[in-house]
Amino acid sequence: MESGERKQYEWIRVDQDKCISCGDCVEFCPRDVLRLDNQGFPYMAYRDDCWYCDVCTFVCKPKALSLEEVPYLIK
Amino acid sequence: MEGKGERNMSYHTIEADVVVVGGGSAGTVAAIKAKSGDPGARVVVLDKGPIETSGAIGRGMDALNVVSVPGYGTPEDVVEALTKVTEGVLDQECAYVLGAKSLEAMKDLEKYTEREPGDLFPLDGNGNYKASYLHPVNHALYMAMDGEDIKRALAREVRKLGCLVLDRTPAVRLLTEEGRVAGILAFNIRTGDFYLIKTPAVIITSGCVGKFGMPRDGYLSGIYEFPGNTGDGFAMAYHAGAELVNLECFQTNLLMKDFNGPACGYVVIPRGGYGVNARGEKYWTHGYWSGDMFLAVWREFQEGRGPVFLKMDHLPEDTVKGLEKILWGTERTVRGLFHQQRDEDYRRWDSVEQGMEEITLCSGHSMSGILVNKDTETTVPGLYAAGDCAAVPHQYLTGALVFGAIAGEKAVSYARIARRLEPAVSLKKAWREIREPLLRPDGLAAEDVEIKIRSKVSQYLTPPKNDFLYHKMLWWVDRMRREDVPRIKVTDYHNLIKVTEVKSIIDCAEMAARASLYRTESRWGLGHYRLAYPGRDSAWDGKWVVVRKDGATGEMLVSKKDVPKHKWDFPARLEYEYPRPVFDMGRGFVPPPNGYEDPWIREKVCREGLSIPKRMITRRER
Numbered sequence: 141m142e143s144g145e146r147k148q149y150e151w152i153r154v155d156q157d158k159c160i161s162c163g164d165c166v167e168f169c170p171r172d173v174l175r176l177d178n179q180g181f182p183y184m185a186y187r188d189d190c191w192y193c194d195v196c197t198f199v200c201k202p203k204a205l206s207l208e209e210v211p212y213l214i215k
Numbered sequence: 216m217e218g219k220g221e222r223n224m225s226y227h228t229i230e231a232d233v234v235v236v237g238g239g240s241a242g243t244v245a246a247i248k249a250k251s252g253d254p255g256a257r258v259v260v261l262d263k264g265p266i267e268t269s270g271a272i273g274r275g276m277d278a279l280n281v282v283s284v285p286g287y288g289t290p291e292d293v294v295e296a297l298t299k300v301t302e303g304v305l306d307q308e309c310a311y312v313l314g315a316k317s318l319e320a321m322k323d324l325e326k327y328t329e330r331e332p333g334d335l336f337p338l339d340g341n342g343n344y345k346a347s348y349l350h351p352v353n354h355a356l357y358m359a360m361d362g363e364d365i366k367r368a369l370a371r372e373v374r375k376l377g378c379l380v381l382d383r384t385p386a387v388r389l390l391t392e393e394g395r396v397a398g399i400l401a402f403n404i405r406t407g408d409f410y411l412i413k414t415p416a417v418i419i420t421s422g423c424v425g426k427f428g429m430p431r432d433g434y435l436s437g438i439y440e441f442p443g444n445t446g447d448g449f450a451m452a453y454h455a456g457a458e459l460v461n462l463e464c465f466q467t468n469l470l471m472k473d474f475n476g477p478a479c480g481y482v483v484i485p486r487g488g489y490g491v492n493a494r495g496e497k498y499w500t501h502g503y504w505s506g507d508m509f510l511a512v513w514r515e516f517q518e519g520r521g522p523v524f525l526k527m528d529h530l531p532e533d534t535v536k537g538l539e540k541i542l543w544g545t546e547r548t549v550r551g552l553f554h555q556q557r558d559e560d561y562r563r564w565d566s567v568e569q570g571m572e573e574i575t576l577c578s579g580h581s582m583s584g585i586l587v588n589k590d591t592e593t594t595v596p597g598l599y600a601a602g603d604c605a606a607v608p609h610q611y612l613t614g615a616l617v618f619g620a621i622a623g624e625k626a627v628s629y630a631r632i633a634r635r636l637e638p639a640v641s642l643k644k645a646w647r648e649i650r651e652p653l654l655r656p657d658g659l660a661a662e663d664v665e666i667k668i669r670s671k672v673s674q675y676l677t678p679p680k681n682d683f684l685y686h687k688m689l690w691w692v693d694r695m696r697r698e699d700v701p702r703i704k705v706t707d708y709h710n711l712i713k714v715t716e717v718k719s720i721i722d723c724a725e726m727a728a729r730a731s732l733y734r735t736e737s738r739w740g741l742g743h744y745r746l747a748y749p750g751r752d753s754a755w756d757g758k759w760v761v762v763r764k765d766g767a768t769g770e771m772l773v774s775k776k777d778v779p780k781h782k783w784d785f786p787a788r789l790e791y792e793y794p795r796p797v798f799d800m801g802r803g804f805v806p807p808p809n810g811y812e813d814p815w816i817r818e819k820v821c822r823e824g825l826s827i828p829k830r831m832i833t834r835r836e837r
Contacts, residue, residue, distance in 0.1 A: 144707060170264035170273050171436070171443065172383060172404060172709055186709055188662070191436050194548045195268045210553050213434035214473045 144175070150184045151209050152196060158204035165196040165205055226642055229379070231257045231414040232630040233623070234399050236386045236448060237421035238262035239270025239441075240612055241602025241619030243369035244323075245418045248623030250376040256627050258378040259412055261401050263385040263443045263712065267370040270422060271441045271579075271603070272612065275363035275545040277482050279336075280349060280611040282317035282358045286339075287346035290314030292354040295785040299352055300505040301582060301608045302738055303757055303787025304461065306779045308589045309607045312621070313614055314356075318344075320616035321358070328368040336360055347485035351501045351789065357485055363545045384410065387649055387715050389417060389451045389598070390638040394766075396455070396597030398638035400645055407708045409646045415633035416597050416626040419585065420619060421448035423466075423603035424723045426716065428573030428677060429669040430475050435662060437475045438573055439468045440603075445716035446576065446723040448604040449585065453722060453764050457593040458586040460606045460759040460776075462723075462730035464742040465574045465678060466581035467509045469523075472570035476547035478525045480504075486534055488527045492520040495564060500790070504580050505609075506740020507791035512571060513679075513741050514794060525567040535561050573669075574677050576723055579615070581742065582608040583727075586761065591622040594763075597633060599626045652714050658704030661713035668695055668720050676727055679744040685728045692725045725771060730760045733773045737793055749793050756787065 152174075161180030174196060175185035182205065184190065190211065197205045209215055233249045235242045238260045250258045262269050281297075283290050293314030294307050321344065325335050332338060337359055339345040349357035374380060383404050390398040398413045425440025436442040453459060471478045480490065484502040492498045492515045499511035515521045527535060538561060543551030559566040576583040584606035591599045601618035610618065652658070668691075675688035700718060705711050736752035737744045759776045781787075820826065 144709070168265055168268050170269040170441070172264060188434070189436055189442070191442050192549045193268075193274055195273055198274070198548075199268075207549060207552060209556060210474065210549055211434055211437065213432045214437050214475065214553075215556060 144185045146177070146183050146185070147187050149212065150187060151190070151192070151207060151211055152182070152184055153206050153208045154181050155204045155206070156181055158202045160202050160204070162201070164199045164201065168199045169196055225408050226646070227408060227410045228642070229259065229410060229412045231259045231412050233258045233416045233418065233626045234412050234414045235260045235418045235420060236399065236451070237270070237419065237602070238266035238370070238373070238380065239420060239422055239602060239615070240272050240366070240369070241615035241622070242418070242420035243373050244616050244619035245420055245601060245623035245626070246373045246378045247369070247376060248620045249627040250378050252624050253627045253631070254376075256630065258627070259414070260373060260378050260380045261384050261386050262380070262382055263404070265382040266373060266380055267367050269441070269443060270366070271444070272366045272546070273441070274548055275365055276360060276612055277362065277479070277541050277545045278360050279317065279321065279358040279613045280481055281313065281356050281609065281613050282321065282346060283314040283356065284318055284344040284346050284358065286341070286343045287355040288314070291783060292352070293356060294783050296350040296352045296354060296356055297609055298781070298783070298785040298787055299789060300350065300503065302789060303781070304582070304738070304759060304778055305608050306588065307781050307783055308779065309587070312589045313607065313610055313617055316617040316620070317613050320613060320620065323620070324362070324365055324616070327372050328364055335362060349481060349485055349503055351503050351505065357481070359485070361545070381410065384408070385447065385712055385715070386451065388645065389455045390640055391455050391595065392636035392638060394456065394595065395636060396595065397636040398640070400640070400649070402649065402708065402711070404708045404712050407650070409642070411638070411640065411642050413635070413638060414630070415635050416599065416630040418599040418601060418622045418626050419448040419452055419604055420600070420602045420622070421604055423575055423577030423579060424449060424720065425575055425577070426665070426669065426720060427575050427723060428673040429666070430573050431570070432473055432475070435665060435669070439470050439475055439477065440575055440577065444603070446719040447715060448600065449576065449726070450719035450722040452585045452593060452595070452598065452600065453726065453762070455595050455598060456764055456766055457595045457598060458761045458763045459584065459726060460586045460761055461578075461582035461584065461608070462576060462726045462762055463734045463760055464582045464739045465676070465727070466577045466583070467574055467678060467741050468572050469504070469509060469512055469569050470572045471550070472522070472568045474550060474553045475572050476550060478567055478569055479542055479546070480525055482541055483525055483527055483538060486538065487530050488525055490523055490569070491526045491564065492523050494520060498523065505789055506738070506742040507789040508740070509571070509742065510740035510744065510791060516571070523569050524565050525569060526564050527561040527567070528564040573673060576727060577603050578606050578608060579603040579611050580609065582606060582739070586759070587618070590625050591618050592625065597629065650711060652703045652705045653711055655704045658702040659699060661703050661705055661710055661717060664695070664699050664703055664717050665713065665720070667699065668717060668724060672720070672724050676724065676731070678741050679746050680731055682732065682747045685732050688724060688728045692721055692728070695721055726762045729771055729773045730762055733760050733775070740789070740791060744793065751788070757781070
């Protein structure tokens with residue numbers, strides 16, 4: 141898997157109307173999964189390191205992030 | 216070709232008194248106690264992630280699985296429980312300390328979280344902390360906890376005290392001189408900043424070997440333990456010359472199938488739930504994660520009564536709602552979403568299917584780890600270990616808190632008087648070696664090599680243990696070290712740490728295989744069910760299998776060692792027997808004697824002008 145690139149399928153959803161690009165989700169992800177794209181919105185740069193732990197949605201103050209589903213392979 | 220971020224890297228040399236490797240439960244507590252014990256001490260915490268959320272309890276924890284609180288249990292009761300579940304293979308003093316200091320650990324947690332008794336931990340009608348039953352003994356040693364915020368509270372305390380926290384900067388090599396700790400190397404997985412930290416004292420608190428076996432769903436991070444825990448501490452201690460024990464006792468996780476998180480029996484069972492097989496029958500006497508229970512589950516599957524489920528539908532609605540609140544609001548909070556997407560409901564008896572998933576090496580729920588005494592000292596001067604990587608059996612989060620605290624106190628005291636040794640390491644050369652996978656023009660993806668070693672672990676090491684497969688595993692270990700690891704190619708620092716992780720998993724696989732082949736008996740139920748020796752042998756009572764590295768040859772040495780003499784004479788076995796499988800298939804088809812020579816050979820040799828070798832001619836013709 142090439143790292144750091146955006147995948148077509150992600151299980152974390154960003155509400156761009158709510159996201160303030162604060163980067164908290166990127167800073168607090170315990171697996172260093174997320175990065176901000178060139179528009180300042182988070183994406184799953186290292187998607188397959190995700191432990192679906194929910195930290196990113198928990199730390200998101202404007203409630204812009206949601207874990208839409210658990211990873212496809214275990215869904 | 217240089218990788219991403221390569222141009223920005225820089226070297227840092229830091230002088231420290233204590234370095235904590237892993238800022239999880241044990242690591243944060245170790246740092247707190249080291250710094251508060253000596254505020255002038257330079258305490259450094261290294262972690263793969265940010266310490267607020269990393270490790271096993273990033274989203275909190277719902278219980279302390281072993282405590283002794285007034286009115287419910289004593290430290291001796293903890294010793295009794297642990298003597299039983301370890302079948303006598305333990306240092307009872309460690310178990311005693313675990314019980315004796317558990318109340319102090321609870322009080323500390325209340326202080327760090329700024330929560331009152333009755334809030335973080337439940338109280339009974341008399342105002343005492345209320346414990347429940349969990350272990351297969353007649354003592355209430357389980358303490359429920361509403362601990363969603365505990366990790367953030369611990370991290371806050373670490374930072375408040377002024378420890379130097381290097382987030383996303385995992386340790387990659389422990390440096391020793393004259394057999395003592397001298398320093399440690401680490402790098403930042405985003406920037407590539409490289410650190411040499413000179414220190415006389417290192418506390419390894421980097422968790423279990425969570426990434427060990429391969430989950431059957433194929434998702435590498437879809438495991439029970441925190442996926443950052445890849446046995447790096449086990450491997451680091453091993454290469455530094457420390458002794459490790461109980462590596463033959465595997466944690467054979469019984470998990471919420473597919474989700475591969477806790478089901479979570481320890482929350483459900485003390486509140487009245489229990490495990491049932493596919494017929495809806497209770498299949499074992501208790502749900503504690505000791506080897507007898509795992510063996511019972513394995514039998515249910517082998518004898519056609521699987522799968523197994525965690526049954527809750529008989530519980531009152533209030534209890535079910537309470538369970539949903541705990542299970543979906545703490546530890547692995549996504550459980551609720553997982554059930555919702557499958558239309559599962561705890562009010563149906565078969566809503567939580569359980570599976571025996573990837574095997575793990577861990578002391579928290581099992582026994583494997585770095586050998587330590589009650590003061591958390593390893594066999595290498597200056598090296599301490601606590602939490603899931605230190606072989607205090609069945610210690611859970613309580614042990615991480617109790618022994619993390621002891622490690623912090625002991626290490627900082629040691630650092631005051633220890634002789635400081637200059638690590639004889641060339642920073643540039645070491646960094647060049649570590650980032651070699653970044654510099655290669657091409658090669659194998661780290662995750663492919665991880666898939667390979669972990670699937671071999673699952674295929675060859677999962678109990679019941681087969682000697683032939685174990686020898687084959689050693690062949691794979693050797694081959695992967697020679698052929699695969701030197702070819703790993705990564706493109707950035709985030710993935711560079713995976714090279715260290717894969718190497719650690721391979722080291723741990725070798726340790727587990729060699730320790731298992733050394734112990735010529737079966738013990739701990741499924742944990743070490745060895746088909747060539749399918750019963751317990753009293754000659755192995757009270758014996759550790761010790762693994763360590765021969766400093767001169769670099770070879771892995773395996774030996775046996777007596778556990779410290781027991782002070783308490785508690786029963787040292789669980790109530791179970793190994794099965795005596797009878798797989799009588801009858802007599803299979805036996806081909807009749809072939810009385811004729813092979814016409815194909817006759818035609819061939821005639822055509823080619825040869826005479827038929829004598830051995831080709833059937834006896835009748837001769």
